[in-house]
Amino acid sequence: MPISPSVPTGFPSARDLVHLRQVIALSAVARAAGKHPFAAMVVDRDDRVVAEAGNNSLPPEGDPTQHAELAAVAKAARLLSSEALAGATLYTSAEPCCMCAGAIYWCNLGRVVYALSEQRLLALTGAHSENPTFSLPCREVLSRGQRVITVLGPALEDEAAAVHRGFWYP
Numbered sequence: 001m002p003i004s005p006s007v008p009t010g011f012p013s014a015r016d017l018v019h020l021r022q023v024i025a026l027s028a029v030a031r032a033a034g035k036h037p038f039a040a041m042v043v044d045r046d047d048r049v050v051a052e053a054g055n056n057s058l059p060p061e062g063d064p065t066q067h068a069e070l071a072a073v074a075k076a077a078r079l080l081s082s083e084a085l086a087g088a089t090l091y092t093s094a095e096p097c098c099m100c101a102g103a104i105y106w107c108n109l110g111r112v113v114y115a116l117s118e119q120r121l122l123a124l125t126g127a128h129s130e131n132p133t134f135s136l137p138c139r140e141v142l143s144r145g146q147r148v149i150t151v152l153g154p155a156l157e158d159e160a161a162a163v164h165r166g167f168w169y170p
Helices: 014-032 068-079 082-086 098-106 118-125 138-142 157-164
Strands: 039-043 049-054 089-094 111-116 150-152
Touching (some): 014 039, 014 049, 014 157, 068 089, 089 157, 111 138, 111 157, 118 157
16 A cells, blocks of 8 residues: 655745746746746756756647646656655646656655645636646645655746636637
């Protein structure tokens, strides 16, 4: 029977907010490039950006599994040891979906800090066919694993939501 540790919550630090604003700016870059307005980055325990990614799931050339979080975590996993990943943080412009939460777990990341909640995202996207949002918080997915992953968020939701306004329903 798997252990189900609790997933701690709390308030992001001032440094966390700086990184969240960086990923929100990257999500605006993704939108300007015609992609879905999401971005993520992995920062190591020494506060160095290891990997960053925008969303590349927009059809027809995009891959629906290439959410920003998954792409950033996969790149970081190729660059850092499992131990280094345990001390790293994923910053993301929106709460990780269940697919991305699985990648976060399997790559051994120790922390997640996100801006826009899944519920707030759903309010912005509605039933849009390109973003069929799950009603499954990342904390719930991550709480089913055998190790604790710290999750902080939502934070800066209004700033993150601004990038989405007019994108899903012009």
